[in-house]
Structure formats: structure tokens, C-alpha cells
Amino acid sequence: xxxxxxxxxxxxxxxxxxxxxxxxxxxxxxxxxxxxxxxxxxxxxxxxxxxxxxxxxxxxxxxxxxxxxxxxxxxxxxxxxxxxxxxxxxxxxxxxxxxxxxxxxxxxxxxxxxxxxxxxxxxxxxxxxxxxxxxxxxxxxxxxxxxxxxxxxxxxxxxxxxxxxxxxxxxxxxxxxxxxxxxxxxxxxxxxxxxxxxxxxxxxxxxxxxxxxxxxxxxxxxxxxxxxxxxxxxxxxxxxxxxxxxxxxxxxxxxxxxxxxxxxxxxxxxxxxxxxxxxxxxxxxxxxxxxxxxxxxxxxxxxxxxxxxxxxxxxxxxxxxxxxxxxxxxxxxxxxxxxxxxxxxxxxxxxxxxxxxxxxxxxxxxxxxxxxxxxxxxxxxxxxxxxxxxxxxxxxxxxxxxxxxxxxxxxxxxxxxxxxx
Amino acid sequence: xxxxxxxxxxxxxxxxxxxxxxxxxxxxxxxxxxxxxxxxxxxxxxxxxxxxxxxxxxxxxxxxxxxxxxxxxxxxxxxxxxxxxxxxxxxxxxxxxxxxxxxxxxxxxxxxxxxxxxxxxxxxxxxxxxxxxxxxxxxxxxxxxxxxxxxxxxxxxxxxxxxxxxxxxxxxxxxxxxxxxxxxxxxxxxxxxxxxxxxxxxxxxxxxxxxxxxxxxxxxxxxxxxxxxxxxxxxxxxxxxxxxxxxxxxxxxxxxxxxxxxxxxxxx
Numbered sequence: 001x002x003x004x005x006x007x008x009x010x011x012x013x014x015x016x017x018x019x020x021x022x023x024x025x026x027x028x029x030x031x032x033x034x035x036x037x038x039x040x041x042x043x044x045x046x047x048x049x050x051x052x053x054x055x056x057x058x059x060x061x062x063x064x065x066x067x068x069x070x071x072x073x074x075x076x077x078x079x080x081x082x083x084x085x086x087x088x089x090x091x092x093x094x095x096x097x098x099x100x101x102x103x104x105x106x107x108x109x110x111x112x113x114x115x116x117x118x119x120x121x122x123x124x125x126x127x128x129x130x131x132x133x134x135x136x137x138x139x140x141x142x143x144x145x146x147x148x149x150x151x152x153x154x155x156x157x158x159x160x161x162x163x164x165x166x167x168x169x170x171x172x173x174x175x176x177x178x179x180x181x182x183x184x185x186x187x188x189x190x191x192x193x194x195x196x197x198x199x200x201x202x203x204x205x206x207x208x209x210x211x212x213x214x215x216x217x218x219x220x221x222x223x224x225x226x227x228x229x230x231x232x233x234x235x236x237x238x239x240x241x242x243x244x245x246x247x248x249x250x251x252x253x254x255x256x257x258x259x260x261x262x263x264x265x266x267x268x269x270x271x272x273x274x275x276x277x278x279x280x281x282x283x284x285x286x287x288x289x290x291x292x293x294x295x296x297x298x299x300x301x302x303x304x305x306x307x308x309x310x311x312x313x314x315x316x317x318x319x320x321x322x323x324x325x326x327x328x329x330x331x332x333x334x335x336x337x338x339x340x341x342x343x344x345x346x347x348x349x350x351x352x353x354x355x356x357x358x359x360x361x362x363x364x365x366x367x368x369x370x371x372x373x374x375x376x377x378x379x380x381x382x383x384x385x386x387x388x389x390x391x392x393x394x395x396x397x398x399x400x401x402x403x404x405x406x407x408x409x410x411x412x413x414x415x416x417x418x419x420x421x
Numbered sequence: 422x423x424x425x426x427x428x429x430x431x432x433x434x435x436x437x438x439x440x441x442x443x444x445x446x447x448x449x450x451x452x453x454x455x456x457x458x459x460x461x462x463x464x465x466x467x468x469x470x471x472x473x474x475x476x477x478x479x480x481x482x483x484x485x486x487x488x489x490x491x492x493x494x495x496x497x498x499x500x501x502x503x504x505x506x507x508x509x510x511x512x513x514x515x516x517x518x519x520x521x522x523x524x525x526x527x528x529x530x531x532x533x534x535x536x537x538x539x540x541x542x543x544x545x546x547x548x549x550x551x552x553x554x555x556x557x558x559x560x561x562x563x564x565x566x567x568x569x570x571x572x573x574x575x576x577x578x579x580x581x582x583x584x585x586x587x588x589x590x591x592x593x594x595x596x597x598x599x600x601x602x603x604x605x606x607x608x609x610x611x612x613x614x615x616x617x618x619x620x621x622x623x624x625x626x627x628x629x630x631x632x633x634x635x636x637x638x639x640x641x642x643x644x645x646x647x648x649x650x651x652x653x654x655x656x657x658x659x660x661x662x663x664x665x666x667x668x669x670x671x672x673x674x675x676x677x678x679x680x681x682x683x684x685x686x687x688x689x
Contacts (some may be wrong), residue, residue: 177576179592211514220469271655291577294658310581315571 002059002138005066006092006100010053011111014088019114024049026128031354033132040069044136046143048125050118052111053104056294057097059138060181067091098142102326105150107160113319114159115305116166119150141337149329155327159318161305161366167198169308170278170299171205176247177297180277181206187244188212189237190251191223194280194301198248200228215251238262242269250280257285260284278304338401345408346391348417353383366371369421423477426470431525433463434498440513442641445587453511456464457502462519471495484536487528489553495526496557504561504597512587516564530682532568542572543641544619546662551612552637556672563669566662569594573658574613595657602651606644613641632682636675643668668678 009019024032036045036058044059056074058066073087078110092100103109107118126143129135171181176406178184184207188199190272191214199210214220217233224231232240237257241247249257258277267275272295279286279300291298299307306371309315355381367375394407411417437460445451476484483492501517504510541674572588575581588594616637620628628634647664650656680687 173576176572176590177592179590181598272657273655274657291579297576299579306579307581 001137002061002065003066004044004057004059004093004097004138004142005070006055006057006097007067007070007089008048008053008055008092008138009085009088009090010055011110011300012109013090016051018085018093019052019054021073021080022054023051025052026124027051029125029128030132033129033134035077036073036281040073042066042069042134043325044129044139045134046125046129046139048104050121050124052118053109053333055104055120057101057139059136066093078095098146098333099330100324100328101142101146102149103323105146106153106322107328108151108319108326109151112302112306112309113315114161114309115302116161117301119147123147145329149326152329153322157314157318157321159322161308163309166301166304167194170198170248170306170313171201171396172296172308173299173304174202174207174276175205177274178245183208184245185211185243186222187210187232187240187247187248188227188229189247189257189287190214190253190281191219192250192280195248195250195278196223197277198280203227204247207246211244213237213240238266241266241275245273245276247275247277249277251285253281253285254283255285255288258290259287260289260293262294263290267293267296340407342394345394345412345417346387349390349411349415350384350387350413353387354419357383423470423474426466426473427525427528429642430466430554431522433466434522434525437463438518439513440458440539441518441676445515448586449510452556453505453514456511456514457505460498460514461624463500464502467491467498469512471539476663480541483549484540484545486533488529488636489549490524490528490531490552492550492555493560494521496554497521497524497560500557500601501562508588508589508593508597510566510593510597512584512589513564515629516568517561520560520564525656539623542619542623544615548612548616548619551608551615555605555607555612556676558601558608558633559665559669559672562601562605563602563665564664569598569657570659570662572634598661598665602644602648606641609641610645613637614647620685626685628685631686632680633684636671636679639653639654640668640671640675643671 007094009022011019012180016135017218022048026049029049030107032047033045036042036056041060042056043061044057046057048055049059056070058070058073060069070091071085071089074080077081079268105119107114107116107124110118112173122143126135126139135164149372151194162370174181174184181202186199186202186207186209188195191212208228210224211232211313212224212227212229213221213232213234213236214223215234217231220231220233223229241262247258251257263275263277267273274295274297277290277296277298278288279298284300286298286300290296360379361372361376364372364375390411392412394404396404399407434579440452440456440459444450444456447688471482471488474488482488495519498521501513501521504513568584568588569591572591572594575584576591594614616634617628620631621632629638643664647661647668650664651661
């Protein structure tokens with residue numbers, strides 16, 4: 001097992017100006033991970049960089065403390081001076097680190113409690129580390145566990161925003177802008193579960209027409225049929241924008257599909273009738289500057305979720321419930337890990353003792369086959385008998401963990417037992 | 422009798438204002454219902470006051486300045502009741518009722534001589550009634566324009582705070598703004614025409630040199646411009662709210678300020 005250490009800055013510890021300076025873009029991450037492992041001696045590494053947090057996880061095999069090296073890495077990568085990050089960075093190891101990862105994945109450490117994106121971002125960070133070959137034994141155990149904790153939190157508490165609540169808030173906002181949705185036109189650009197849910201909600205609230213544009217024409221046609229709407233070619237988006245009141249964008253494009261000038265032209269052609277644009281895509285498909293245009297309202301997924309949060313009561317109670325789950329999971333994770341560790345030590349103690357005893361065999365070179373087997377069995381039994389009380393002692397479930405660790409350490413030293421890999 | 426009705430109406434307005442404010446803070450619909458009912462009672466008493474006053478004087482009751490202030494308040498109240506009932510615009514109470522109360526208070530403090538016989542004329546009655554209906558509607562559109570901006574800013578900021586739940590949708594406010602504007606403009610046009618016809622016959626010298634007439638035409642021009650950009654170019658939001666603010670300042674000037682420059686619009 002490698003010793004993991006994590007340093008990070010989040011919206012709770014550092015202002016956005018500082019976070020920006022240490023952020024990594026997704027395309028930088030593989031190279032940065034390579035540097036972390038090659039130049040700073042880490043066996044494993046993972047980088048999570050979002051607009052609200054930057055966290056770097058590193059694992060060392062020789063049991064050294066990883067924090068100094070991690071800090072050096074951040075400073076050298078971003079060209080920062082010695083003291084520039086002082087006071088902004090948190091450093092975590094052992095149980096605290098695992099609890100932190102569980103909480104981050106469950107969105108309990110997020111600016112908007114329960115938001116849905118962080119889990120995806122963490123999964124992405126993990127897959128980048130896997131691709132870069134920097135996820136090792138420790139990360140491969142901790143991260144998947146964090147994902148499963150997050151899943152449990154999402155299903156067992158109401159902390160996470162359901163897609164339903166987010167899409168219904170989109171319809172509520174549309175009503176707040178237009179008053180009455182009757183006769184309004186919804187333009188679906190790209191498709192996804194959430195935007196389809198939102199479109200359905202808008203139709204239920206009275207919206208009349210649906211336009212659908214998708215990169216793949218066939219998908220547009222099926223969607224259009226499903227909603228009894230009209231399929232529009234992707235290249236014709238601007239032509240149909242002026243006729244749309246509510247635009248739902250969710251494509252996988254890496255760039256802006258709606259840009260500032262296009263919407264400015266559109267709003268003039270709409271004679272300044274309000275236009276409500278909902279951007280459900282990550283990364284965003286709608287230039288956020290568009291919100292500055294008069295009578296245009298742009299909401300992305302974060303905005304929608306913060307509206308849901310503002311309207312929700314009892315979130316604190318749900319958060320406490322979620323924290324309980326995290327604590328419970330942490331306990332069981334740590335105890336499983338300790339048991340595994342213990343199992344390995346016991347195994348290695350048994351084999352060491354066996355080796356010592358069996359080494360006596362070579363003092364009896366003249367024994368025949370049968371006698372030799374008998375003696376071997378006898379020596380093995382002796383080894384097991386010696387091991388038994390020792391194993392009982394370290395496995396004692398009533399012993400205090402600290403006491404147990406101390407005994408384990410003595411045993412390891414006495415028999416020169418290796419830490420399990 | 423008239424004084425009694427007036428005082429009772431004032432009392433009910435205050436009750437309505439109080440409940441509107443509590444309703445606005447707590448968002449509990451029961452307070453809005455109480456507010457609506459008290460304002461409805463106050464409105465009936467208020468209407469009764471205007472009728473009784475006319476009966477007591479055996480003359481049309483909308484000529485003298487105090488009567489006109491009371492009528493101004495009556496128009497604003499009528500708008501509030503309609504917006505509340507038809508559009509569920511509950512929050513409007515908190516913003517309109519203080520103005521109604523202030524106008525009612527104004528009638529107590531303003532000194533005025535009884536109207537001279539010269540003004541006892543159907544053209545004058547039409548003129549004052551239409552003009553003050555217009556002023557009331559302009560006041561309402563001014564307030565709604567500001568509230569539209571507030572709600573728009575909150576939606577733009579993407580952080581629903583104080584007003585998000587409390588104000589109706591932009592669509593509703595825009596519709597009410599436009600309606601009060603069109604009606605206000607129509608009444609003002611009628612009122613101005615009636616006034617000009619009467620002044621052309623009665624006044625010595627040219628009616629168009631009178632400061633109040635010039636101010637009123639200026640105000641009319643501002644609202645004409647506002648209607649033009651609203652209806653033909655489709656403007657809404659910030660600029661429209663600004664023009665309507667400017668228009669209402671012009672209304673106040675026409676009503677209160679223009680007489681300082683003399684002219685024939687002062688009747689004693």
C-alpha cells in the first residue's frame with residue numbers, strides 16, 4: 001500500500017483569484033500527472049480541478065510524508081513563490097483524507113450542497129489518472145469506494161438534486177419570465193435526459209410548440225416525433241432562434257453553440273421579447289456573456305441548482321443524514337482495510353515462523369522419505385502452535401486499536417515482517 | 422357625512438396597507454385576502470365620499486384641488502383592486518397603498534378656495550376627470566415599471582432573493598404596464614382635448630402660452646414617445662422604465678410645479 005496524501009484549495013479556503021492560479025485545464029492534467037510521478041517521486045497521483053476546488057492526491061511507497069513534495073509540485077508547475085499559497089491550502093492524510101474524498105464525491109463539501117456535477121468531475125479526474133497510468137493500488141481502492149458512497153448518499157437522502165427538481169425549476173423560471181406559457185415555443189438543441197425532462201415539464205405547463213435540433217439528423221427526427229414537434233437542421237439554429245421563447249441547450253460540444261452576437265441579432269429580430277436560455281451542457285455551450293444582453297436570461301445547471309436549493313427547506317437535516325452515511329462508510333472502509341492489513345501480517349507471521357522451524361530439517365540429512373515427512377509435519381504444527389497465541393493477541397476484537405497497532409508494530413519488528421504490498 | 426366617509430375610508434386603507442406589508446413579509450395569502458377586503462371596503466367608502474360630496478354641494482365633485490387629489494387616490498385604488506383580483510398581483514398593495522394614503526392625507530393639508538363658477542362647465546368636468554384618471558394610471562404604470570426592473574434584475578442575477586416569490590412574472594407585469602399606459606394615454610388625450618376646447622372658447626389670449634398647458638403637452642409627448650417605442654419597437658425593461666419614470670416626474674411637475682410660472686390655469 002502506498003501512503004496517500006492530499007493537498008487542496010476549495011471555495012471554503014481560498015478566493016477565486018487564488019484558485020484560478022493553481023487550476024489545471026483538463027488537457028493539462030495528463031502531463032501534470034506525469035510530472036508529479038516522474039519528477040517528484042510519487043508512485044500514484046490524481047488531480048481534481050474544478051471551478052470550486054483544486055485537489056492533488058499523491059501516493060508514496062516508502063512511507064515518506066507527501067505534503068512537502070505535493071506543495072513543491074504545485075509551486076513549480078504554476079510558477080508560484082514559496083509563501084504564496086500559505087493559509088489557503090489544506091493537507092489531509094489517512095482517515096481524514098478518505099473522509100474528505102467521500103464528502104467531496106457526495107457533494108457535501110460543495111458550494112451548493114448536493115449539486116450533481118462534482119461526482120462526474122471526480123469520476124473524470126479518476127479516469128484521466130487511469131489513462132495517464134498514475135492511478136495505483138491505493139487510488140484504485142479509495143476512489144471507487146468514494147463513488148459508491150456518493151451513490152449511497154444520493155439514493156438514501158434527499159440532499160442530491162434530482163433531475164426532476166432541476167427540470168421543474170426550469171419550468172418555474174420560465175413561468176416567472178413569461179407569465180403564461182401558452183403558445184410559447186421551446187427549442188431543444190441537443191438532447192439529454194434532463195433537457196427532455198425539462199421540455200416535458202414546459203409542455204405540461206402549457207408550452208405549445210417544440211423545435212428539435214440535433215447533430216445527428218435521425219435523433220432529431222425521433223425526438224421531434226416523440227414531442228410532436230419539428231426537427232430542425234443543426235446549421236439552421238440561428239434561423240429558428242427568433243421564433244423560440246425557451247431554448248434548452250445540451251450538446252456534447254466543447255465550444256459555444258450560442259454566441260453573443262448571434263443572440264443579440266436574435267433578440268432584435270424578436271423585437272425584444274424575452275428569451276430564456278437554459279444551458280444544461282458541461283462544458284457550457286452558451287456563452288455566459290449572453291446574460292448581459294437585455295431581455296435575455298441565461299441559466300446554466302449551477303444556476304438552476306442554486307434556485308432549487310433556495311426553495312428547499314430541511315436541507316440541513318438531509319445534510320446531517322448524509323454526513324452520518326459518510327461516517328458509517330468511513331468506519332467500515334477503515335476496518336475492512338485494517339482487517340486486510342491484519343490478514344496479510346498474520347499470513348506473513350505464519351510463513352516466517354514456518355520457515356524458521358523448517359530450517360531445522362537441514363540438520364537431519366539422513367532421514368528417509370517417511371521420517372522426513374513426519375518431521376516436517378511436526379515442525380509445521382509447532383510453528384502454528386507458536387503463532388496461534390500471537391495471532392489471538394493481535395486479533396483480539398476487544399483490544400483498543402492503538403494498543404493493537406502497538407502490538408502489531410512490536411511483532412513486525414521482532415520477526416522483521418514486511419508490510420503487505 | 423362626507424367627512425365621516427372620508428375618515429372611515431382612510432382607516433380601512435391603513436388596515437389594508439398594514440396587511441399588505443405583513444403579507445409581503447410573511448408570504449401568507451391570508452394577509453393578502455384581508456388586505457384586499459379592507460381596501461375594497463375603503464374603496465366603496467371612498468366612492469361614497471365622492472358621491473355624497475357632490476350631493477352636498479349639488480355640483481360635480483371633481484373640480485377643486487382637494488377633490489381631485491381624492492379622485493387621484495381613488496383611481497390608484499381601483500387599479501390596485503383590478504390587478505389584485507385579475508392578476509393576483511398581491512405585492513402591489515405594499516407599493517401603491519402608501520401613495521393612496523399620502524394622497525388622502527394631502528387632501529387634508531392642501532388649502533384651496535371653492536371653485537369659481539367659471540369652472541362649472543361640462544368640458545371642465547370631462548377635462549379634470551380624464552386627466553386625473555390618466556395621472557392615476559401613469560402612477561400605477563410607473564410603479565409597475567420599477568417593480569418589473571426589480572424582478573428582471575433578480576432573474577438576471579440568477580439568485581432568487583427577496584422579490585422572486587413576491588412579485589408576479591415579468592410577462593404579467595409587462596402586460597399590466599402596457600395596459601395602464603395605453604389607458605392612461607387615452608384618458609390624457611381626451612382630457613387635454615376637452616381642456617383645449619374649453620380654454621379656446623373661454624380664455625382671453627392664446628391657450629397654448631399657458632405654462633401648465635405647455636407642461637401637460639410635454640408630458641403627453643413623453644408618453645407618446647414611450648408608447649411608440651413600446652408598441653412599435655417592442656422596447657421593454659430598463660429603458661421603458663426610465664422613460665416612464667421621467668414621464669411621471671413630468672406629471673408631478675405639470676400637476677404641482679407648473680402653476681408657479683403663472684398663467685391662466687390658476688383659478689381663484
